[in-house]
Amino acid sequence: MPELPEVETIARGLAQRVTGDVIESVWLGSKPEPLKSPAAEIAQTLQGARITGVRRLGKHIVVDLEPQGNSLKIVPGKTSRAKSKSVLATKAQKSAPAPKAQWIVHLGMTGQLLVCRSDAELAKHTHAIAKLASGRELRFVDPRRFGRLAVVRTDAGFATPGIEPLEIGLDDFAKLFRGRKTPIKSALLNQKLLRGVGNIYADEALFRAGVRPRRRASSLTRAELARLYESVKQVLREAITAGGSSISDYVDSNGDPGEFQMQHRVYGREGEPCLTCRTRIKRVVIAGRSSHYCPKCQK
DNA sequence: AGGTTGACCTGGACGC
DNA sequence: TGCGTCCAGGTCAACC
Numbered sequence: 001m002p003e004l005p006e007v008e009t010i011a012r013g014l015a016q017r018v019t020g021d022v023i024e025s026v027w028l029g030s031k032p033e034p035l036k037s038p039a040a041e042i043a044q045t046l047q048g049a050r051i052t053g054v055r056r057l058g059k060h061i062v063v064d065l066e067p068q069g070n071s072l073k074i075v076p077g078k079t080s081r082a083k084s085k086s087v088l089a090t091k092a093q094k095s096a097p098a099p100k101a102q103w104i105v106h107l108g109m110t111g112q113l114l115v116c117r118s119d120a121e122l123a124k125h126t127h128a129i130a131k132l133a134s135g136r137e138l139r140f141v142d143p144r145r146f147g148r149l150a151v152v153r154t155d156a157g158f159a160t161p162g163i164e165p166l167e168i169g170l171d172d173f174a175k176l177f178r179g180r181k182t183p184i185k186s187a188l189l190n191q192k193l194l195r196g197v198g199n200i201y202a203d204e205a206l207f208r209a210g211v212r213p214r215r216r217a218s219s220l221t222r223a224e225l226a227r228l229y230e231s232v233k234q235v236l237r238e239a240i241t242a243g244g245s246s247i248s249d250y251v252d253s254n255g256d257p258g259e260f261q262m263q264h265r266v267y268g269r270e271g272e273p274c275l276t277c278r279t280r281i282k283r284v285v286i287a288g289r290s291s292h293y294c295p296k297c298q299k
Numbered sequence: 300a301g302g303t304t305g306a307c308c309t310g311g312a313c314g315c
Numbered sequence: 316t317g318c319g320t321c322c323a324g325g326t327c328a329a330c331c
Binding site: 002003006059106107108109110144146147148189191198199200201245247248249250267289290 | 322323324325326
Binding site: 109110181186 | 301302303304305307308309310311
């Protein structure tokens with residue numbers, strides 16, 4: 001479910017609500033799929049850490065952490081309570097400022113990262129809970145288990161390929177598609193090129209640009225690339241303003257749905273009239289993904 | 300090497 | 316009501 005605007009909405013909400021809070025303890029479910037880092041490493045990194053910020057990188061949520069006792073010398077007795085003699089404690093002792101850490105969350109198709117009261121009912125498919133010093137909890141819920149949790153503790157921090165679509169310039173944007181035989185729709189979904197665009201916004205951007213999803217990426221004219229460039233940015237910005245698109249289970253960190261699904265012009269509108277020319281919207285499958293377009297408005 | 304397909308999961312919608 | 320089928324916002328590994 002979550003593409004760039006949804007992840008951005010969630011990250012902004014979390015930043016507002018949990019920045020400065022401290023993770024007191026962590027519970028991780030028994031299902032191993034969601035964990036990309038070893039459970040012990042995740043627990044150890046999060047426990048006692050102060051949240052210094054939350055942001056989005058592509059479709060990832062990055063929770064910036066200041067490990068426990070960062071500026072202090074950590075002695076084994078101090079980290080005591082849990083699992084950890086901890087690699088963390090050892091490292092912190094050596095280098096005066098302990099390395100910053102990050103908690104990386106990818107929501108997959110159905111993941112949710114929610115802030116709630118600790119007495120709130122536990123949703124089915126809750127895979128992780130971070131208890132906060134403020135008395136609230138940060139919960140990761142994901143029925144389909146396509147989501148992923150990881151921690152990163154390198155100086156460089158979390159990195160992912162691809163360019164942010166809201167930051168790229170037109171020339172670099174055009175370069176991404178040069179010589180690519182793949183359909184433009186698939187190229188837009190390729191996270192190694194642009195990071196954050198997903199199925200809904202690819203379809204919506206192509207409609208606004210007047211380009212059919214099956215067109216080979218390399219066949220787009222400069223004018224079409226320029227229109228697509230603007231369309232991608234426009235549709236993402238509008239969707240962020242609307243708080244994202246809620247098709248079935250997307251909610252922000254507060255549990256509230258987005259509004260942008262009301263403004264979809266082609267996605268999910270198969271058989272309905274084009275809002276511009278009344279032609280029926282078509283749905284085709286491209287590289288396994290359903291793709292919606294107006295056969296008249298898009299060339 | 301670039302491009303395409305299927306697998307990974309669960310649950311909701313729909314047809315019979 | 317119940318069962319089967321299809322579909323879903325994302326990403327990989329495995330193929331061609």
